[in-house]
Amino acid sequence: MKPLVRNVFSVLFPALLAFTAHAADQAKPATAAPGATAAPPPAIHQSSPPFLAVVNGTVISAAEFDAASSEAVRQKFYHGKPPEGAVEQLMRDTANALIDRVLLVEEVKRQGLKPDSQSVDKKIAEYEQRYASSPRWKQERDSILPKLRERLEQDDLLAGLEARVRKIPPPTEDKILAYYKKHPEKFTEPEKMRLSVILLAVDPSAPTSAWQAAETEAGSLRLRLTEGGADFAELARLHSAHESASNGGDLGYLHRGMLPDGIQEKIDDMKPGDLSPPTRILQGFSLFRYESLQPPKHHELATVRPRASELVAREQADEAWSKFLGQLRKKAKIELNVQRYPALAQKPSKAP
Missing domain, CATH: 3.10.50.40 (Chitinase A; domain 3)
Incomplete structure (x- = not known):
């Protein structure tokens, strides 16, 4: 168990430091971070401004993006060398996730939602207990806790918003039957x-x-x-x-x-x-x-109706969430720094 704790701890501090850098960038005027619309020669990369994107005036720092994308690569490709193009695609996915987070935080504020303080307190208490014996936690605890609470409150709000968007009426029998017929492989025992x-x-x-x-x-x-x-x-x-x-x-x-x-x-x-x-x-x-x-054995609908209903409901919830993100994107002004991150220019940025 000790190695696992160390790994979690090593991820926590870069994430919090990146979050701090992101918060600092948010306080800066967006005009101080010039963007680009096309990928320049590699020689320009070192002198390009340290940001990923400007989303409705909010700056997503390069530090936050670099930490998030590095961790995503480590998590997904820990077992070996990534396939060709996979890292670039993961960078685009990570960029999209960070952009969506900014838009969702704005939406949470617009709706006036409040975090569940008891839930956040409980999670902070878990961190306190988990790292109580860590010298680094003792040394940096006072500076980390405010940022940690802010992040956990955001996570709680975003989870609540997503749950509300995904809460849709149960699927009708017609939709369940149509899904069953369209996806026979999902109801066939191999x-x-x-x-x-x-x-x-x-x-x-x-x-x-x-x-x-x-x-x-x-x-x-x-x-x-x-x-x-x-x-x-x-x-x-x-x-x-x-x-x-x-x-x-x-x-x-x-x-x-x-x-x-x-x-x-x-x-x-x-x-x-x-x-x-x-x-x-x-x-x-x-x-x-x-x-x-x-x-192979294909099951009758009467046998698999609960699973079919669950799959349809999940698909509809995914569609509702994707549509919601798409609507936020349509109303947003997003400037990507493809000068620093040319991989982001290889495919249009869009909601998942």
């Missing part, structure tokens, strides 16, 4: 295969000789199954290191996507009753037996 496995475990760091021995043993077990008439379940109970061994190696019904890459391809070439050759996986060598196949 094809499933029932598999059994015998795993001969090998430590990933074991020498080659250990892997060769496991492969030889797997081959011997396969011969006992194919030519000696041995019982798969019994051999699994005796030899398998997999957790399914006590159940005779039965893995139950699995659908596509549940098996690791490399194994699924081998299973695709098999049919019910087939036994795989010795197959190397991360944990060792294994034998798979394809027990049976359960074809």
